[in-house]
Amino acid sequence: MAIQWFPGHMHLTQKAIAERVKDTDVVIELLDARLPASSANPMLSQLTSSRPTLKVLNKQDLADPARTAQWLAHFNAQPATRAIGLDASQSTPAQQLVKACHELAPNRGGLAKPMRVLICGIPNVGKSTLINTLTGSKKAKTGDEAGITKLEQRITLTDDFYLYDTPGMLWPRIIVAKSGYNLAASGAIGRNAFDDEEVALELLAYLKTHYPAAVATRFKLDMTAHDIAAMKDEDLLEAIARKRGAILGKGRVNLQKASEIVMHEFRAGNFGRITLETPEEFAQWLAAGQQLDAERQMKKAARGNKRGGAGGAPEADVPSESS
Structure with a gap:
């Protein structure tokens, strides 16, 4: 998303x-x-x-x-x-x-x-x-x-x-997908603009790769850093939910509550000193985002040309891709 x-x-x-x-x-x-x-x-x-x-x-x-x-x-x-x-x-x-x-x-x-x-x-x-x-x-x-x-x-x-x-200002189109997740995790984006669980999973995916010991320590998970890094993102979020008592009826986990907990812990600095990107990583993300955006624009232009058709007669309407 x-x-x-x-x-x-x-x-x-x-x-x-x-x-x-x-x-x-x-x-x-x-x-x-x-x-x-x-x-x-x-x-x-x-x-x-x-x-x-x-x-x-x-x-x-x-x-x-x-x-x-x-x-x-x-x-x-x-x-x-x-x-x-x-x-x-x-x-x-x-x-x-x-x-x-x-x-x-x-x-x-x-x-x-x-x-x-x-x-x-x-x-x-x-x-x-x-x-x-x-x-x-x-x-x-x-x-x-x-x-x-x-x-x-x-x-x-x-x-x-x-x-x-001046008031805080974002930009109309965030072409680096990872930036969108990082901004949401930090609290820079309004809550209604993203799905908490999706952002929390992206955040955990990065933390378990680069700061697994911090995750294990903060949530008192009885696992080694290697174990944390090897877990699936969804399994890690579920483990956090159970550790923090985010449980629904019949033992089901409350992933919404667990997601809110993960983001709160990051925003409050409770994982310790964490940085979610390096200059080299961002350069790669930016290049990928720019390429994807260029392809998106080309598809959009092609649709526009196809709709115009010979003599200007438009063809059947095709839903436009978000840009």
Whole structure:
């Protein structure tokens, strides 16, 4: 199942960012350190390509430190880009943002040329928490769900440093299937846009391959890491359901409840420090997604040509494939 979620207010956010970036010196894109590329908005890259960018891997305290180092090196190798890791709840590290912005735009500063920074990111990535940390007050609403911030806010950090906060924004078509699952698992996508069990199974498939000991430890499963890695995804979810008491009548397991438990444990960081992708993995996922999308577009174009027919007479209607 392809996961997509693009509420109406995100379209307005897209237009607002396109207008705001004209008067912006630096763009901060807040990423989830547990899924850095999946949480990087390709639409945002297009909208802000003319401005230097600071990529902030937020929630790094929940992410695999070795993989965070890989991602920082990956982003820092890109032109006009800096990347830092951050835990938005920590006040002292948060001040790194101000310093990094001045390094990216050294000619800005002072009352005559105040620094104008646009901060963007997907829903539920921690922007509001970070802003409240930076300002030392609760200027931005926070919550563990997608879509809390709905309007742009201007925040004055110092007399010559203006921060513009925008609502979290995804993109209309997520062509990397794995990204959709990772975003859903992290809480970036509204609950009505995906099937809990399907997302939980995808999450477990990755965890049992890369972090099997963490799964065994968290759910107190009497199995070795090798046993966990060898299990079928469905069997592992059932074992978790029984261990956590997610049982229906006559001993049947409640897979819906078990799926919710698995996602909650990941979002809360209860598995330990986990990262769901590496730069190399994402490059493979992206290439596969782009190829599949190209094939999909070719089929759609072929259908359009066939419907037109000779002399413009359309043939029998054929259901169009989602793109």
